[in-house]
Amino acid sequence: MTVLTTDGGAETRRRGVTLPRVLHSEWIKLRSVRALTVGLAATAVLLMALGPLSSSAMAKTFAAGTEIDDAPFVPTTPVGAVLGGVFFAQLLTGALGVLFMSTEYATGMIRASLAAVPTRLPLLWGKALVFGAVVATVSAISVAVSFLGSVPLLDGHGVAPSLSDAGVLRALAATPAYLAGIGLIGVALAVLMRSTALAVTTVCFAVFLLDSLAGLLPASLADEVTPYLPATTGKAMLTVQNQPDLLDPLPACLVFAGYVIASLAAAGVALARRDA
Amino acid sequence: MIEVTELTKRYGSTAAVDRLSFSVRPGIVTGFLGPNGSGKSTTMRVILGLAAPTAGTVRVGGRAPSEHPAPLREIGALLEAGAGHPGRSAFDHLHALAATNGIGRRRVSQVLDLAGLTDVARRRAGSFSLGMAQRLGIAAALLGDPGTVVLDEPVNGLDPEGILWIRDLLNRLAGEGRTVFVSSHLMREMAEIAEHVIVIGRGRLLADLPAEDFTGTLSGRRVSVRTPQADRLEKLLLGPDVTVTTAGRNELSVEGVAAERIGDLAAAHQIPVHQLTTSQASLEEAFMELTRDAVEYRAPEPAGRAA
């Protein structure tokens, strides 16, 4: 008996399912479906293009001497301009996170995947790690490009952000984490709902509509609740100046991480328990 | 070796599998038969650890499904044809599955070759015909060179050449000492492929016996013989529990005597026999007879009969 167990242990190490092997598998899955690679490329293009575009719009406003109002999509701060693409990119990474997982269910691949990894949870962690890492890397590079492209446009008006200014580096660095987090929430929702349409709708709702909906609450209650909504915590993480209606960056970051961890944990429980 | 013990799987109030026990031996092809909805796929999903049993246990090679350190090397399965992302190439599909168990690209190429898919390995799996998708599923089942192979309706949608290919492959796998477990709802198909059959209906075990016995005891009763000396042969065959009817000029339909015995008898009396066949239709009839009370979905009785 003891001998058998020891042998089994050695065998596990030599040729068993391990997290690095699952990561390799998920990397193959991610790079081999065009919808995912094109979607990630589109995310990068959005981030790289909308930053400088917003910056040039801002520069024009300065040149014309007009006041910056807070009309939607028009950035109110230079860093906001650099991160002009984030508003749309989050929709893409959320939807792509859903798609990466939900197609497993839609195509029946989930059965083959789980038969290969019968302990199940490594499949979810593997998917989450690969997707999170890829989104974070792609957005980090894109944000850096956007920053470098935006600075010269804003410089002429003396409003170019500098990495040594308080909060600038933090806001830029939080962006890849936020986008990856939204993607992971998408992965988790896809496990929970097993439906592409339902999970994509839910991500969009959480990101775009939840704070407007909170506006329907009595004003005092809305003021309490709104700062803790996913998109609002994201805004707090990516904003340079502290604003009264937002949490401070660090608490915001923790609350947002809480959403990501809670949704992944719920997905883990569902994946481990349910029949495939 | 697959051991299923007192397996029950309930979906709500209906038992898809009901206290089912059987074992599947290595070295032969074992057929898993039952009408639609009798619980074959459900049983196979439980064997693979994809569905949790309500009660009872399943062991493959002595271990529960989730206890295999490298499951693909232990048990390979085909559950649904084309179960993979339609936009992914056959090679990438297999490579992604293989990678989880530490199986390399060389083996992926090998199984593609084995399944005759080398030429289309880089094509999107979504563009595959039903037969090609089925072959891809079988390639996936063989990735880990497993000791146990479980295939759910592998001949579905295959042309005669494909069926022949599967039959040869399964025999080869069994010949190498592997456990081969194959489901079907067509008796005739199974009679040609399997050496042993397990028959279920409404989730319960109906029969567990060598295929030969199944066809022998249940369907060997009717044999048709064509001979120019029909009268002479008829007299020789007649006896207790034997019915002989003339099915046409020079043709007899015999019930109660096995085909081998008829041939031997004719040879001993130098009666030329031009044709000696165990009626194929009766094989399906026997199967339907066996499973009649256990058929989940039956065509409704003609209107008016019930009233």
Ligand SMILES: Nc1ncnc2c1ncn2[C@@H]1O[C@H](COP(=O)(O)OP(=O)(O)OP(=O)(O)O)[C@@H](O)[C@H]1O
């Ligand atoms: N996920 C599920 N939820 C509810 N009922 C199910 C589920 N899976 C199977 N069943 C039911 O269990 C029974 C057995 O189904 P199963 O698919 O195992 O049959 P089968 O023998 O494979 O049939 P077929 O020959 O048509 O493939 C059926 O009544 C089916 O409706």
Ligand SMILES: [Mg+2]
């Ligand atoms: Mg079935």
